[in-house]
Amino acid sequence: MALVNYPSLYQINTRVWLTELSRRLGRPATLDDVPDSELDRLAEMGFDWVWLLSVWQTGPAGQRISRDNPEWRKEFQETLPDLCDDDIPGSGFAIAGYTVHDGLGGNAALVRLRQRLRKRGLRLLLDFVPNHTALDHPWVEEHPEYYVPGTELNLAQAPQNYTWVKRKGGDLLLAHGRDPYFPGWPDTLQLNYGNPATQEAMIGELLRIARHCDGVRCDMAMLVLPDVFERTWGIPCQLFWPKATQRVREQVPGFCFMAEVYWDLEWSLQQQGFDYTYDKRLYDRLREGRARPVREHFWAGLDYQDKMARFLENHDEPRAGAAFAPGAHEAAAVITFLSPGLRFFHQGQFEGRKKRISPHLGRGPSEQADPKLQQFYDRLLALLREPAFRNGKWQLAECVPGWEGNWTWDSFVAFAWQGPAGERMLVAVNYARHQSQCRVRLPFRDLAGSQWRLLDKLSSAVYDRDGNDLESNGLYLDMGPWQAAVFSLAKG
Numbered sequence: 001m002a003l004v005n006y007p008s009l010y011q012i013n014t015r016v017w018l019t020e021l022s023r024r025l026g027r028p029a030t031l032d033d034v035p036d037s038e039l040d041r042l043a044e045m046g047f048d049w050v051w052l053l054s055v056w057q058t059g060p061a062g063q064r065i066s067r068d069n070p071e072w073r074k075e076f077q078e079t080l081p082d083l084c085d086d087d088i089p090g091s092g093f094a095i096a097g098y099t100v101h102d103g104l105g106g107n108a109a110l111v112r113l114r115q116r117l118r119k120r121g122l123r124l125l126l127d128f129v130p131n132h133t134a135l136d137h138p139w140v141e142e143h144p145e146y147y148v149p150g151t152e153l154n155l156a157q158a159p160q161n162y163t164w165v166k167r168k169g170g171d172l173l174l175a176h177g178r179d180p181y182f183p184g185w186p187d188t189l190q191l192n193y194g195n196p197a198t199q200e201a202m203i204g205e206l207l208r209i210a211r212h213c214d215g216v217r218c219d220m221a222m223l224v225l226p227d228v229f230e231r232t233w234g235i236p237c238q239l240f241w242p243k244a245t246q247r248v249r250e251q252v253p254g255f256c257f258m259a260e261v262y263w264d265l266e267w268s269l270q271q272q273g274f275d276y277t278y279d280k281r282l283y284d285r286l287r288e289g290r291a292r293p294v295r296e297h298f299w300a301g302l303d304y305q306d307k308m309a310r311f312l313e314n315h316d317e318p319r320a321g322a323a324f325a326p327g328a329h330e331a332a333a334v335i336t337f338l339s340p341g342l343r344f345f346h347q348g349q350f351e352g353r354k355k356r357i358s359p360h361l362g363r364g365p366s367e368q369a370d371p372k373l374q375q376f377y378d379r380l381l382a383l384l385r386e387p388a389f390r391n392g393k394w395q396l397a398e399c400v401p402g403w404e405g406n407w408t409w410d411s412f413v414a415f416a417w418q419g420p421a422g423e424r425m426l427v428a429v430n431y432a433r434h435q436s437q438c439r440v441r442l443p444f445r446d447l448a449g450s451q452w453r454l455l456d457k458l459s460s461a462v463y464d465r466d467g468n469d470l471e472s473n474g475l476y477l478d479m480g481p482w483q484a485a486v487f488s489l490a491k492g
Helices: 014-025 036-044 060-068 070-079 106-119 152-157 196-209 226-233 241-251 266-271 280-288 291-297 328-337 371-384 387-391 407-411 467-473
Strands: 008-013 049-053 056-058 095-100 123-128 132-134 162-165 172-175 188-190 215-218 256-259 276-278 308-311 342-346 393-396 398-400 412-418 424-430 436-441 451-456 462-466 475-479 484-491
Touching (some): 008 014, 060 070, 095 106, 095 196, 106 123, 123 196, 172 188, 196 241, 266 276, 280 291, 280 308, 280 328, 291 407, 308 328, 328 342, 328 371, 328 424, 328 484, 387 412, 387 424, 398 412, 407 412, 407 436, 412 436, 424 475, 451 467, 462 467
Parallel strands (some): 008 342, 095 132, 123 215, 215 256, 256 276, 276 308, 308 342
Antiparallel strands (some): 056 095, 132 188, 162 172, 393 412, 398 436, 424 484, 436 475, 451 462, 451 484
């Protein structure tokens, strides 16, 4: 499988995917039932990675809590008005063991699916949850010392963060897994990274996972950083990620680590061995709808940006079709996915789905696809298959006023790409709800003395421009609200 500088990833909610397939087949489907035609389609769309969400074993304790929690159940009912208990298998992040769930076909079915993916040049990404386990993980009986213990005082002061766990070896008061800013997740138990044996056991889990896939997406990876862990639990701990990533790569060279990370800790995790880190800050700035913070976001060095996972939606965020207005959605997608880094797409995004599906659910709602949005994504994915965007050189382009007093220039975001065979691309977006004008200074140094043809690959519009003017004054743009263009430049 050829490596590319800027790959694309497609996230699939495995349980929902197989539920839909089961309905078509009229019987329970496993990973073996995924048709080759579906894998062919993903390869033809240009994806390099497939992330199968929630393939690991979960237990009855997590399922029971997911079904009985009234707040969660209310959310599930909003997604599925005809909700029933069978729709709630429990959170895929309350993991009882890193073996493929029996209902999906077990480890053997995943091995066969991975082989089929590899034949098509597709790499497989799976989940790793470092912070916690399910309530009924075998370690609760066998290694209770791997968990953060609680006291009666802890329980009295923060009952949402602790629970009594029934064990054959004697009941214990243990902490729920949590983020320091929110109450504990009641279907989980918090792992104690202050215990070196816990860290060693989790590295062992990673080594086992690495036999099944080509990379892992590490859930809330920053929670086990020493300063974050000690701030949350008052327990000092040693660094985990540098030794974990090194140990895995010693056995599986090239194994990929992607971090879900927030709180401006992206660079820290990149330095600790992660290939990619979530770019939540770009997403948030795009949601705000102002171009300048988005443009300034791209001032960072490429050593940082090349390792960012750019997304418009995932299983945690609202659907892009609901979060962004028509027009703004497409403009945000052009900026997100034609910037450097990993291009991270989510199942249902291309069709404009509007209802987020909780990772606790095994079925999704029936929604009509948006044909106009599908056509847009077809064009965008075609662009991402071009060598310039997969292996080219990226540069932020400078935008300046079209004339003195032209304030709308500040609404633009523009990038230039140079492909490995000399291809030239300019990405320009008016990221505003009003008409805007600017001049874009092109970073191509041999424009003078020739005529240049600009073809907009999003609309097929064609423009001829004088190279002397382009080099001295820049490319003049006058674009409508949320309008985006991707120009190829050719002499002639």
